[in-house]
Amino acid sequence: MFLSLCYFVLTTLTGVDGWTYHISSKPMIWEEARRWCKTNYADLVVIRSHEENAYLNNSLPERDENYWIGIRKNNNNIWTWVATDELLLENESNWATNEPNNYNNNEACVEMYVKRLHGTGKWNDYSCQRSKTALCYKASCEPDSCSGKGKCVEAINSTKCECSPGYYGEWCESVVGCEEVGHPSQGFISCSPPSGNFSYGTECKFGCEEGYQLVGSKVIQCTAEREWSAVPPRCEVVQCRELESPVHGSIHCTHPLSNFSYTTECDFQCAEGFKLISSSKLLCGPCGQWNGSQPECTASCEPDSCSGKGKCVEAINSTKCECSPGYYGERCESVVGCEEVGHPSQGFISCYNSSGNFSYGTECKFGCEEGYQLVGSKVIQCTAEREWSAVPPRCEAHPKPALRTEVVAAAAGGGTVCLYITIWLSRRRRKMWKATVFFNT
Ligand SMILES: [Ca+2]
Numbered sequence: 001m002f003l004s005l006c007y008f009v010l011t012t013l014t015g016v017d018g019w020t021y022h023i024s025s026k027p028m029i030w031e032e033a034r035r036w037c038k039t040n041y042a043d044l045v046v047i048r049s050h051e052e053n054a055y056l057n058n059s060l061p062e063r064d065e066n067y068w069i070g071i072r073k074n075n076n077n078i079w080t081w082v083a084t085d086e087l088l089l090e091n092e093s094n095w096a097t098n099e100p101n102n103y104n105n106n107e108a109c110v111e112m113y114v115k116r117l118h119g120t121g122k123w124n125d126y127s128c129q130r131s132k133t134a135l136c137y138k139a140s141c142e143p144d145s146c147s148g149k150g151k152c153v154e155a156i157n158s159t160k161c162e163c164s165p166g167y168y169g170e171w172c173e174s175v176v177g178c179e180e181v182g183h184p185s186q187g188f189i190s191c192s193p194p195s196g197n198f199s200y201g202t203e204c205k206f207g208c209e210e211g212y213q214l215v216g217s218k219v220i221q222c223t224a225e226r227e228w229s230a231v232p233p234r235c236e237v238v239q240c241r242e243l244e245s246p247v248h249g250s251i252h253c254t255h256p257l258s259n260f261s262y263t264t265e266c267d268f269q270c271a272e273g274f275k276l277i278s279s280s281k282l283l284c285g286p287c288g289q290w291n292g293s294q295p296e297c298t299a300s301c302e303p304d305s306c307s308g309k310g311k312c313v314e315a316i317n318s319t320k321c322e323c324s325p326g327y328y329g330e331r332c333e334s335v336v337g338c339e340e341v342g343h344p345s346q347g348f349i350s351c352y353n354s355s356g357n358f359s360y361g362t363e364c365k366f367g368c369e370e371g372y373q374l375v376g377s378k379v380i381q382c383t384a385e386r387e388w389s390a391v392p393p394r395c396e397a398h399p400k401p402a403l404r405t406e407v408v409a410a411a412a413g414g415g416t417v418c419l420y421i422t423i424w425l426s427r428r429r430r431k432m433w434k435a436t437v438f439f440n441t
Pocket residue numbers: 099100101102103107124125126
């Protein structure tokens with residue numbers, strides 16, 4: 001009942017936007033006036049500018065008792081807008097001449113003169129217990145007036161949206177956007193929200209396929225400045241450490257994607273006399289690691305490494321020969337030898353060897369001319385100790401034999417008598433075995 005009587009809307013020029021003002025049809029004391037405003041509208045009026053003050057003075061109907069507005073002394077006796085709890089600024093005030101005068105120390109509320117002959121539109125402090133017309137206001141801004149993307153600013157007969165960064169339009173209903181981005185080569189993209197319009201606030205995450213790595217920011221956002229927070233990243237093939245040809249070996253690589261990168265395959269080979277340690281083939285994996293260590297070529301024992309005269313022992317990058325007795329040299333290629341021996345006087349010599357004259361293993365046989373006999377070993381060998389197995393023999397003359405005549409008389413019957421005379425020709429010399437003869441086997 002009361003509402004219908006007291007309702008008065010001043011602003012009808014431009015729709016419902018902006019503050020609206022409402023006045024009561026009957027006077028009431030300040031506290032009651034405020035309560036009535038708060039119950040039905042927002043609060044007692046807050047006048048934010050001289051322009052607004054003038055507007056009210058022009059628009060409101062004349063009332064003998066004038067209007068209560070929303071200013072009151074606070075607990076510290078400072079004039080305050082009760083609706084906003086903001087202090088009244090000096091340049092906002094519209095006090096009438098010689099006001100506020102706090103008459104009788106009893107003027108804590110403020111009235112506004114409207115359409116008065118003197119001081120119209122001005123303010124006067126007054127006793128709060130006096131009854132005046134309530135002047136209320138109501139704001140048009142609602143929580144979602146600016147689409148939740150801006151600040152709604154009230155003005156007389158209008159509201160205005162001050163849009164948050166990235167939003168525009170009368171009601172901040174539009175959002176700025178960034179340039180469209182796609183997935184990187186050999187990679188993928190995932191944006192949120194996934195609307196695909198790349199508007200302000202969109203966040204895009206990137207990833208790469210196996211064997212590729214992201215270069216740049218993994219996540220970018222579309223900023224209010226219509227630009228991405230960073231340049232979209234790219235995917236680069238993963239690199240492995242560059243491999244080299246092993247010492248005493250060679251390398252051959254195939255690079256399907258890029259030099260020494262994911263899927264590169266390298267084959268290794270070693271020169272003759274060397275062999276590979278570890279695998280002969282390496283592959284660059286998706287994480288930039290070879291699937292093995294860099295191969296090395298190490299010297300290897302071959303069947304003839306030690307000339308067949310020793311044992312080949314392998315060490316790191318080298319081999320070593322442990323030579324059999326009688327042999328020496330890096331590859332046991334040399335053989336020890338014994339002192340040269342010749343034929344004995346009045347004798348002969350023949351030697352057999354396998355390596356060289358008078359070398360280890362040589363076997364020499366001796367003989368003497370007719371009429372001489374061997375004194376010593378008939379056969380000597382050259383030992384691994386570089387010495388002959390025995391002192392070479394010599395030939396000594398037989399004791400001189402007497403000329404012997406043997407007469408053998410046969411029995412009668414045949415009538416034949418045979419006489420054999422054997423003469424040992426001790427002085428006969430044979431010339432043919434004077435030189436040393438070697439038979440190489
Ligand atoms: Ca006064």
